[in-house]
Amino acid sequence: MPAAAGAGLRGHAVPARHAIRLFVRQQALPPIAAEARGRVLRPIHEREGVGALVSGQCGAGRASGFAMVPPAAAAETQAREGLAVPASETRTRLVDIDTAKGIGIVLVVLGHVVSQQVPAGHDWYQQLKTAIYLFHMPFFMYLSGYVLGYAGFGKREGAAEFIARRADRLLLPFFAFGLIIIAGKVVFSQIVHVDNTQDSLLAYLDGLFIHTSRSPATSVWYLYAAFVYALLFRFVVVPFPRLLPALIAIGLVLTQAEVESLLYADRVLRHAAFFFIGVWVGMRREAMAELLARHGWLILAAFAAALALAQVLAAPLLGLAVALLSIPALHFAATRLAAAGDPVFLFFGRYTMAIYLFNTICIGLVKGFGFVVVKWDGNAFYAYFIVLTLAGLFLPVLIRRVVERVTPRLARYIT
Template sequence: MPDQGVAAAPATVQRERRLDLDRARGIAILLVVFGHIVARDVPPGVEWYEPVRYLVYRFHMPFFLYLSGTVVVLSGLLAKPPGRVVPQRAVRLLVPFFAIGLAILVAKLVAVQLVPVDNPPEGLAGGLRDLFWTTARSPATSVWYLLVLFLCTLVAMGLRRLGVGATGLVLLGVALQFADVPAVAYLDRFASHFLFFAAGLWVAEREAALLPAFDRWQALWWLAFAGGLVLAALGWVDERWSMVLCGLLCIPALHGAVRLAPISRWQWPLVLGGFSMAIYLFNTLAIGGTKAVLMKLGFGWTEAWFPLHAVAAMTAGVALPVLLKVLVLRRVPAVDRLTD
């Protein structure tokens, strides 16, 4: 994902990497790939997958927005002149948003002529409309995070310059939960996820006091987080408010966990955290291509072959973007920077 971890420090001091943020990002990106194994409908007999994915979606993207909000504060981004920051963020986030969205659309238009495709576009014109405007039907829904993160940064910068602090931004995020925002240009997702970005700002400004509390009360945080997931699984809290509940409770549970042993000694999350942007951008293309190849080879989208599809999709969704980054994208400096 965008925004690599840094330590809070003055601009004149070289910042150290925040390994807790990198590890959190590396673990969370696996949940993103898991959520993309099935784009729409699971095979008959694999009904267990959708409830599990539903629970993952209660917290994994809120946690990414939280991490991004944290890094925005730690990097000093909000204190920089908007005239300098906005163009940089537009290049950093919107260029990949449009490029990958168009790549997925074109890939689906080609693939639909050969194999069944999940969430197929309604032609080129309809696909473009749904991709960037009527986004409830987007053929590339996975790119929404980039646009929403850009909007979150702009709103936070603008309101901070008007004197609104992190607490005010959190309250705005809560208020947006009550708004009935249409699914146009992913504004509905901005409204539902700004709260978690603001929570990242709020925690980052108070982390000297909060992070030790995350560590000290891990058992309590995980009990509360698990309770939120149970309420969501039972349907006792609706879709939106279950995401608010689980998305907020996951913050001290997950952020605290990656700071403590044994996770704080794991190296593989650091590797995946370093490649999280590339994995995020290209995992759906890798998964879709892998599914198409397996079906062409005779491994149908059935209950019997779903384990094979799941393992292959998870492997391809992580490994192929990493290989693409290492073998190809790093040879083009401009593209390499956009996919870091």
């Protein structure tokens, strides 16, 4: 970080964490953060033009327990399925959900710093990664389902239009980024260290699309899963809303099932419950607001206790409990941060798609070229941990901004 970033307005030194906050505040966030401050937990009117949802719980004009901010940036595309509401569908932004996305994507990046073998003497990172992997993707799936359930997109679209839009937004990036990652591994493995390489192009393609336990681009599975879930939402939940509890129950059972890693079936089935929980909560936003207002701190404490216990007791059902508790706990944390006007997670939440798609690429490139200079053994890993985390968060933001300027038509796939 440039020295100027750490200087206060009066010439005094500012700690690094404050310098980062200052940088983030300067990145077009004030219009949102200023309106969000102090309003997130107060009931205000729901957005207009969304129409009634499947359950009729969250139609236009109803009051919600969370604030929604009508930012100047509402015209900016927010159409990435499952993690953002299309700007054409709404005149407002859900600040707590944007903040929650920021929390989720930071956890994702932290878990991607090391993809294979943790350097000797740094078991703390393995413990951190193990803890994060208990709940970060369940929470992401919850947010995806929440937005779809809240907006009720499928009620106003024909089946063909629905499938086409989601294939364009989810399947096209899935295939494109999977192939880009393969090409990058093939090219850069001849120059620098690259993780998770295969012996041939056929092996790469087989891992990406068929025997997916050895996928060379494991991070993109979320896009494929979100597409499958969206189809289930449109063709099961929309016409038969009373089946939603059954889908959740079946999904919870499948979290404990042994499923073969073909076509990402294991990941899709094990995370389905969290997506449909999100749909259910999104259709009942006021109920979640009331729950968090009354019991948020207790839920957060229960989540922390379960997470700590899971580090010393290996039990599948305990892992499921951690994943389930993370949903209200992190949502509560997001509402508190948003109410305080915290800009950091809100900032990352607005760039979630770009960070999700590019973070492993950026981390891999920085690490590969860094290894040319110094390996990450011993104390060097602490520096690598910081640098790679920042690279995974901020380089994708830079990439998105460049793409928006150079080719706006492609930018919609990473926003």
